[in-house]
Amino acid sequence: MKSSFSRQNIYLFTLCLFLLVFVLVFSFAVLIPEGKDYRLKRGELKKENLELKQLSDFAIEKEVILQKLQDDNSHAIKAFENEFSSDKFKKQHQGFFSALSITKKSQLGDEDGFSVYEVNTTSEISSPKSFYDFLDAVNKSNWIIAVNFPIAFKRDGEMIDSSFTMRVYNNKDSNSSK
Helix, strand or coil: CCCCHHHHHHHHHHHHHHHHHHHHHHHHHHHHHHHHHHHHHHHHHHHHHHHHHHHHHHHHHHHHHHHHHHCCCCHHHHHHHCCCCCCHHHHHHHHHHCEEEEEEEEEEEEEEEEEEEEEEEEECCCCCHHHHHHHHHHHCCEEEEEEEEEEEEEECCEEEEEEEEEEEEEEEHHHHCC
């Protein structure tokens, strides 16, 4: 019995069979596992891109809030850089009192990067309203000052003697650089 296949056809059939086996092995060994990894990594990338966008939006939102706070509180931020001067303080706030005297009590310890001084003040005012106007002016002054309680008021004829202490916060960095 003679085969009807020629040698050329057998070689061609063998080559096709080899290529088919090669393609199947390559597909199952390389492409399908890599495709699964690709899909997993693509899903992770989408999640990370979503997180990145959310964090970027959050950062932009916080940057806007920070800029607004810096604009609203620029006076207080600049006040941290100013060193306290009792002479300038007297000149600036003398108009609220008929007489104003400031005595530096002592330097207190350092608090969070600031040198803290306690200042005793004694003043004569004509009405409590001028004292409250003074407190408003202190809030807008060039220094960070906390008026400590108690505030003592004592009537002396037409005038009111007031006595109180203030804490003046000086930035240690600005003091050491001057």
